[in-house]
Amino acid sequence: MFTGQWQNRPSVLDDYKPHLEDRWSEGCTNAWKLWKEIVPLGYQGSYQRVRAYLHDKRTSPRPVTTRPPSPRAVAGWILRHPDTLTASEQLQLKAVQMHCLELDALSRHVRSFAAMLIKRQGERLPDWLDAVRQDDLPSLHTLAAGIDRDQDAVIAGLTLPWNSGVVEGHVNRIKMLKRQMFGRAGFALLRKRVLLA
Template sequence: MPERSAGRPPGLSSRRLCLTFSYSTVRDFARPLRDGTRPPTARPPAPRTAARWSTSHPDHLTEDDKQLLKVLLTLCPELAATAVHVRSFATLMNNCEGERLPEWIRTVRDDEQCGLRTFAAGLESDIDAVVFGMSNPWNSGPVEGRVNDLKALKRGVFGRAGVPLLRKRLLLIAADRRSHRVTTAAAR
């Protein structure tokens, strides 16, 4: 007598066919075909992915990403308006055009469907410093990067190393990275 398990039609043995499936798997697969419904479409992009597409420079996106972003922006006018503002803000920052920031803030504030109003209000609270920072080609990025590295090292050995070992590791990292420093002559 052939082997039969509950839920399978007679004569359908997974051992005999060397297959691993259940009746419910086949039923779930065949249901859309029987009902005449279409199979599910592709999942929409995750919010983080859509944000990355909107904030990345167009030259850094693949052709597929560019096409998907174009479709996404045509389907969602609010996102399209926000993407326009994000691109114009990126242009202001990249070109050191801080003096145009108040105009950008007014545009964002006047746009009814833009989600950047809170960001613009935060910039407006200290507008002089933000305009100066965006107009000046120099920044504290290298210093902040060094501070971040040192804090990460300190957290990594917290409670396990005494002050002499921590001091030695900090000095070794500083000496190693010193050769990568940009001098004022090289910056000109």
């Protein structure tokens, strides 16, 4: 019956509530520390008033919020083709992109690189590198610097239909055979196993 009967009365704490709210959202919940912070700002009230205000914030029920997606899930959404994402995943990715401009820029760059890779449009690589350098994404700057070191080969790999996948597969298989024999196999035995496999 008496709940809220004093809510509209002015308080000496009113002018300092925005500061307290900001610090509370930053994670500072120590009433003594917050009182010490607002005294130099001109607050002349008591420590008990600050403590009571924060006590109400601690004991009031918090709104139920959904759990944020894991970094692995967000990376999966960015790396997968947009058509393979479910409607809820697309909505969650849009929400993440709206809250983090860096992830929005990153996903744009990843998608444009994937389109370049799938459609074999290696001639677009210099424009893509320029676009990457214009954004403040240090990890992509490192990737761009690595691509710059051998740009002709990367453009050829993104353009030409040939690749060294078959050779790499054979090298991988030979290494696996060598590991199976714990490094004790000589050339003759390795040769025999490769030819008979």
